[in-house]
Amino acid sequence: MVTEKIGVVGAGIVGLAVARELAATRGAEVTVLEKEGRVGAHQTGHNSGVVHAGIYYPPGSLKARLCREGVALLKDYCARHALPYEEVGKLVVAATRAERPRLAALAERARANGVPGITELDALGLREVEPHAVGVAAIHSPHTAIADFPAVARRLALDVAELGGSVRLRHPVRGIRETSRGVEVVAGTGRFAFDRLVVCAGLGTDAVAAMAGRPGSVRIVPFRGEYYALRGAARGLVRGLIYPVPDPRYPFLGVHLTRHVGGEVLVGPNAVLAGAYEGYTWRNFRNFPQILAWPGTLRMARRHWRTGVKEVYGSLVKSAFTEAARRYVPELTADDLQRAAGGVRAQAVARDGSLVDDFAVDVHGNVVLVRNAPSPAATSSLAIAQHIAGIVPAPSR
Numbered sequence: 001m002v003t004e005k006i007g008v009v010g011a012g013i014v015g016l017a018v019a020r021e022l023a024a025t026r027g028a029e030v031t032v033l034e035k036e037g038r039v040g041a042h043q044t045g046h047n048s049g050v051v052h053a054g055i056y057y058p059p060g061s062l063k064a065r066l067c068r069e070g071v072a073l074l075k076d077y078c079a080r081h082a083l084p085y086e087e088v089g090k091l092v093v094a095a096t097r098a099e100r101p102r103l104a105a106l107a108e109r110a111r112a113n114g115v116p117g118i119t120e121l122d123a124l125g126l127r128e129v130e131p132h133a134v135g136v137a138a139i140h141s142p143h144t145a146i147a148d149f150p151a152v153a154r155r156l157a158l159d160v161a162e163l164g165g166s167v168r169l170r171h172p173v174r175g176i177r178e179t180s181r182g183v184e185v186v187a188g189t190g191r192f193a194f195d196r197l198v199v200c201a202g203l204g205t206d207a208v209a210a211m212a213g214r215p216g217s218v219r220i221v222p223f224r225g226e227y228y229a230l231r232g233a234a235r236g237l238v239r240g241l242i243y244p245v246p247d248p249r250y251p252f253l254g255v256h257l258t259r260h261v262g263g264e265v266l267v268g269p270n271a272v273l274a275g276a277y278e279g280y281t282w283r284n285f286r287n288f289p290q291i292l293a294w295p296g297t298l299r300m301a302r303r304h305w306r307t308g309v310k311e312v313y314g315s316l317v318k319s320a321f322t323e324a325a326r327r328y329v330p331e332l333t334a335d336d337l338q339r340a341a342g343g344v345r346a347q348a349v350a351r352d353g354s355l356v357d358d359f360a361v362d363v364h365g366n367v368v369l370v371r372n373a374p375s376p377a378a379t380s381s382l383a384i385a386q387h388i389a390g391i392v393p394a395p396s397r
Helices: 013-026 062-080 097-112 123-129 149-162 202-211 232-237 288-293 295-303 305-316 318-326 377-391
Strands: 005-009 029-033 090-094 119-122 137-141 145-147 166-168 173-178 183-187 190-194 196-199 218-230 241-244 256-259 265-268 337-350 360-364 367-372
Touching: 005 013, 005 183, 005 190, 013 029, 013 149, 013 196, 013 377, 029 149, 029 190, 062 145, 062 149, 062 377, 090 097, 090 123, 097 119, 097 137, 119 123, 123 137, 145 149, 149 166, 149 377, 173 202, 183 196, 196 202, 202 218, 202 337, 202 367, 218 232, 218 295, 218 318, 232 265, 265 318, 265 337, 288 295, 295 305, 295 337, 305 318, 318 337, 337 367, 360 377, 367 377
Parallel strands: 005 029, 005 196, 029 166, 090 241, 196 367
Antiparallel strands: 090 137, 119 137, 173 183, 183 190, 218 265, 218 337, 241 256, 256 265, 360 367
């Protein structure tokens, strides 16, 4: 019997989870191709480490289902491999009375999604959970957790190897060609022949999709998320996770306070349009012409320009970032915040300027393209892997 050969582009947490799942359930010989010198180098390694419980997502959406399934799988996986996983709990806080209707709707959505333990709190009740937080009301998700996603990615890479696969670092994909027998891929200095190819390239999705001749109807627009970390004793002002009530028109959650598994407390992220797919700083505008060339980018900017101006101001003016945090923890001062490493989110944007909210996966012959896998992709990674494994075309008999 001939062993099925499957290539996976991208060694982030989603790509590695997919590779592990395909090797384990289909007995495939899996090869992961990664352009960087380590796994989890981009989105996996540049987030706040929150294991989302499924509060925000429309009931019935792929996000809602895979998030809830993914939480259970991830919790079990971390326990089996002695990886950090702490249920520190999350407060979503209404800072004003005007936000209370949206908060109540969020609580109903969370219950519809099966999020366990959701409770609605008044101003006194929220302070029992977070003594230094303020607001007029909150919902509490006691089982929302934090994890070390880069550590999970490293463990998944070991799993792939133990299942007979390989993770090829420093192997940027340079060409893709579908043939009568499958898919040929040029990566690094080598040439690979696969029966199937799964693209989990994150920020590099558009480039790899173009190589495969499948540009699609959406494009990745990168948003930089910047963080501050709390200094010293200020870390004690936050026990777990403190979030604002999100604006339903926008897929980003706003500046929040997040305890990390190492004890660090992060403030952020904001969401600033980046000038490059790996635009971790303001100085990098390498891909800006390409980003602006997509019609959806300018249409999106026209639709959300007020929010965009606010995000840019918060990025450039520390006091604005501080005030966003002080809205929920007023004891904080600017001196308590120090710059921390940020990240870049790969957000799919349609031609009409709408931001694609749900996970999106396309199948084109023997090529499977993950078009959109924003937060909670890390939380959902093991469930996303099961979902993708179920739609990768089966070997012809």
